[in-house]
Amino acid sequence: MEKKIYSVAVDGPSGAGKSTLAKAAAAKLGIVYVDTGAIYRSIGYYVYRKGIDPKDAPAVIAILPELDIRMCYGEDGVQRMILNGEDVSAQIRLPEMSMYASAVSAIPEVRTFLLEMQRQIARTTAVIMDGRDIGTVVLPDAEVKIFLTASAEIRARRRMKELEQRGTPQPFEEVLQQIVERDWADSHREAAPLKQADDAVLLDTGLLNFEESLTALLNIIREKVGV
Ligand code: DC
Secondary structure (H helix, E strand, O other), X not given: OOOOOOEEEEEOOOOOOHHHHHHXXXXXXXXXXEXXXXXXXXXXXXXXHOOOOOOOHHHHHHHHHHOOEEEEEOOOOOEXXXXXXXXXXOHHHOOHXXXXXXXXXXXXXXXXXXXXXXXXXXXHXXXXXXXXXXXXXXXXXXXXXXXXXXXXXXXXXXXXXXXXXXXXXXXXXXXXXHHHHHHHHHHHOOOOOOOOOOOOEEEEXXXXXXXXXXXXXXXXXHHHHOO
């Protein structure tokens, strides 16, 4: 039997649980999970390594032709980012890379550079893709669109736990401030800002635990796609 090709767009602010939930939903549904933030992070990391100011748009645009960005999936099903032949999956998770990714992602030429790559993946296989503009720009015809959110305080608390587990703890106020700043930057840029698509279902995970959030997400997908 041919596998049904459909797309699920999951957008929302940082720390809303998009990647953990989308990854788990993809595993349950047997479809591909695409973390688009990792692609922006890879460009951010390259810019960082080159010592370029990520807000210096002409300098960032100038290095785009040097980039060969590929995504592959390990045997564990985890998405890995290959930048000019080098696996940068760990480096792009360094805390500084969040702001680098956010800054380069505000440059329209960077977004155009990545658009076709993201669309191509969804053409060939069923995907759940998470990001900021998936339902609004990348996959406007996605069968399912979900806008995942939670209050900044709750997201900061979750991020703090994650940082603690990674052995790089940070005070609550600092984490909260970073989250508020990144929310602002991502939703106030001119190019494809973070916003809920008109036809997206809003899912607030603030009062839900992981299992409850996953069930809610899967219910929305199953209801729309009939899988
Ligand atoms: O999801 P993340 O935190 O890994 O994303 C890092 C940054 O990349 C985020 O602050 C904004 C940008 N981004 C974007 O502009 N569009 C996307 N589809 C995904 C991420």
